[in-house]
Amino acid sequence: MIKNIKACIFDLDGTLVDSMWMWPEIDKEYLGRFGIEYDDNLKNEIDGISFHETAVYFKNKFGISDSIEKICKDWEDMAYDKYKNEVKEKRGCQKFLEQLKSKGIKMGIATSNKRSMVDVVLESLGMKNFFDVITTSDEVKKGKPAPDVYLTTANLLNVEPKHCLVFEDVVAGIIAGKSAGMKVCAVEDDFTREVRQRKKELSDYYIDDYSELL
Known part of the structure; x- marks a missing residue:
């Protein structure tokens, strides 16, 4: 999955952390x-x-x-x-981030949430230092499903879109990643279980949780 990948860009809610509930x-x-x-x-x-x-x-x-x-x-x-x-990380998430870091793969967050919310949950879970760049949809012209937030994050990471792998849990986010010209791995989340098949059709990969990638 990460062959030829130089950066992984993550959505936050429902992707890195179990917060959609x-x-x-x-x-x-x-x-x-x-x-x-x-x-x-x-x-x-x-x-x-x-x-x-x-x-x-x-x-x-x-x-x-x-x-x-x-x-x-x-x-x-x-x-x-x-x-x-109350919010916890998605299963296997931190170990996967540690694995990416050890391989020298850059990491960013592209989220529709507010910066203050991103900061508090990452600090609470001890995950903030993994990420080189954090971009919110409020900082770009259009939110997901437009590709703006992913393209901006890739630009700040100084990595071409074709060398980026996106992790997303919602259909709009998957469309945003694909529209940005990136590979997308969809992540299972209870909140979007009714559109699971649609997520699988739109994405390049699909995981139930990050322990599958360790």
Whole structure:
């Protein structure tokens, strides 16, 4: 899988860390403050788009009067504690990162999450030092499924897209990686089990967890 690969670029939520479970909980609690009922289809509508883009979507879809900045801040406050104390790494993840580091393969993160959330969970799990570059969708023109966040990360790593391998757990992210001209390994996650077959069709490789790669 890593033959001719000079850099591995990882999505964060559902790929490096087991955190996708918490976002529907936050969405339900947040919408509940406004007397709005959560719809399970919502997660498919916001898959892959940036934190800021999601806030804009919520404001427009649900007619929320709060500013985009306040919506983002409220979500940050709700997520911070969970990232610091509850979120765990995906099985075999750190050992795989150690293996990549020993082979001299560069590593980056390309995520739709906010920088502050990325920092707190990586520091909590002791994983931050593995990564040479961290790029968020808020730092590029378009979030996933556009390729911007992956292309920017590859550029910062100084590695051509064709020599990059992406690890992703959602369809929008897999499309983003492929659109960037990179190989993509899809990662199993309970949150996206209903689109497992679609993930397998779109990606070059598929793993249940990182222990398969050790």
